Amino acid sequence: xxxxxxxxxxxxxxxxxxxxxxxxxxxxxxxxxxxxxxxxxxxxxxxxxxxxxxxxxxxxxxxxxxxxxxxxxxxxxxx
Numbered sequence: 896x897x898x899x900x901x902x903x904x905x906x907x908x909x910x911x912x913x914x915x916x917x918x919x920x921x922x923x924x925x926x927x928x929x930x931x932x933x934x935x936x937x938x939x940x941x942x943x944x945x946x947x948x949x950x951x952x953x954x955x956x957x958x959x960x961x962x963x964x965x966x967x968x969x970x971x972x973x974x
Contacts, residue, residue, distance in 0.1 A: 897954045905950030912957035921946050921953075
C-alpha cells in the first residue's frame with residue numbers, strides 16, 4: 896500500500912514512515928517538479944520522478960528496518 900502511495904503522493908508516503916524531515920525534503924522536490932512540469936509544458940517534469948524514486952527508497956528502507964527488527968527479536972527469543 897505504501898508503494899502505491901509513494902508513486903501517487905510521495906511526500907505523504909514518507910510521512911507515514913515517520914521520517915518528517917525527509918517528507919519535507921521530498922515535498923519540496925515534488926513541488927518544484929510539478930511547477931517545472933507546468934511551466935515547461937512537460938519537458939522538466941522528470942524532476943517529479945526524483946521525488947517518486949526517493950519515496951520508494953524511503954518506504955523500502957522503512958519496511959526493511961521493520962523486517963530486520965523482527966528477525967533480531969526472533970533470534971534473541973524476545974516476544
